[in-house]
Amino acid sequence: xxxxxxxxxxxxxxxxxxxxxxxxxxxxxxxxxxxxxxxxxxxxxxxxxxxxxxxxxxxxxxxxxxxxxxxxxxxxxxxxxxxxxxxxxxxxxxxxxxxxxxxxxxxxxxxxxxxxxxxxxxxxxxxxxxxxxxxxxxxxxxxxxxxxxxxxxxxxxxxxxxxxxxxxxxxxxxxxxxxxxxxxxxxxxxxxxxxxxxxxxxxxxxxxxxxxxxxxxxxxxxxxxxxxxxxxxxxxxxxxxxxxxxxxxxxxxxxxxxxxxxxxxxxxxxxxxxxxxxxxxxxxxxxxxxxxxxxx
Numbered sequence: 645x646x647x648x649x650x651x652x653x654x655x656x657x658x659x660x661x662x663x664x665x666x667x668x669x670x671x672x673x674x675x676x677x678x679x680x681x682x683x684x685x686x687x688x689x690x691x692x693x694x695x696x697x698x699x700x701x702x703x704x705x706x707x708x709x710x711x712x713x714x715x716x717x718x719x720x721x722x723x724x725x726x727x728x729x730x731x732x733x734x735x736x737x738x739x740x741x742x743x744x745x746x747x748x749x750x751x752x753x754x755x756x757x758x759x760x761x762x763x764x765x766x767x768x769x770x771x772x773x774x775x776x777x778x779x780x781x782x783x784x785x786x787x788x789x790x791x792x793x794x795x796x797x798x799x800x801x802x803x804x805x806x807x808x809x810x811x812x813x814x815x816x817x818x819x820x821x822x823x824x825x826x827x828x829x830x831x832x833x834x835x836x837x838x839x840x841x842x843x844x845x846x847x848x849x850x851x852x853x854x855x856x857x858x859x860x861x862x863x864x865x866x867x868x869x870x871x872x873x874x875x876x877x878x879x880x881x882x883x884x885x886x887x888x889x890x891x892x893x894x895x896x897x898x899x900x901x902x903x904x905x906x907x908x909x910x911x912x913x914x915x916x917x918x919x920x921x922x923x924x925x926x927x928x929x930x931x932x933x934x935x936x937x938x939x940x
Contacts, residue, residue: 662883674800685808692815703812706802713739716787750799
């Protein structure tokens with residue numbers, strides 16, 4: 645049992661470590677989002693031209709796709725008492741309610757992702773730290789990681805929209821996804837969108853070099869953040885593998901314990917059966933002796 649307790653301790657250790665790595669990854673995501681919005685605030689000409697409210701709704705910072713909520717609700721296990729058709733109808737209604745609720749929370753400026761709360765420490769002592777809001781943790785537990793992460797990103801984007809005034813994200817319409825700002829966006833694209841007269845004005849005001857320097861500096865910072873995020877991704881993946889290995893070993897140990905227990909129970913049952921047989925045998929022998937005595 646000591647080995648099982650040790651594996652359980654390892655499991656808790658890995659879970660805490662993975663949780664910290666996930667927090668670090670999200671912090672990197674937040675830094676990347678802030679950098680993007682700061683760049684677009686300073687250089688709005690880098691953004692994709694608008695196509696209209698109906699088309700560009702997916703470009704709005706903090707937009708939450710209803711299809712994501714529908715998929716999460718459909719994947720949520722039911723109690724088994726509902727038919728498939730009824731379950732789907734209920735999931736669609738739940739998804740609509742859930743989507744509207746989180747759209748409101750992530751954009752109203754009142755709901756906060758983090759609150760002050762206790763966290764169980766390594767030495768079983770409660771420390772007051774910043775923890776994620778309980779209603780978001782319920783979403784993670786009930787509907788999964790994908791929806792949970794999407795809500796956190798949506799909240800961050802809404803915060804940045806308020807801070808910078810950037811109301812649309814760069815978009816790749818052909819791919820149907822957000823456009824990535826690359827290093828060459830801060831040099832070639834900048835020059836192609838600025839006329840000679842505008843360049844002259846910038847130079848005259850002494851601001852062109854400052855803007856270019858700021859853009860390049862932001863691009864380098866963004867590249868570094870992405871590199872750091874990749875490293876954290878790899879570290880989190882390794883920790884996840886270690887955690888699974890610990891789980892597998894724990895399951896094996898528990899299975900071995902179950903086998904040993906079953907063998908002990910089987911041996912005990914056999915002993916009891918033998919005792920009963922011996923009792924019967926002794927009774928028969930006594931009866932035989934009594935019969936012999938009567939004959940004499």
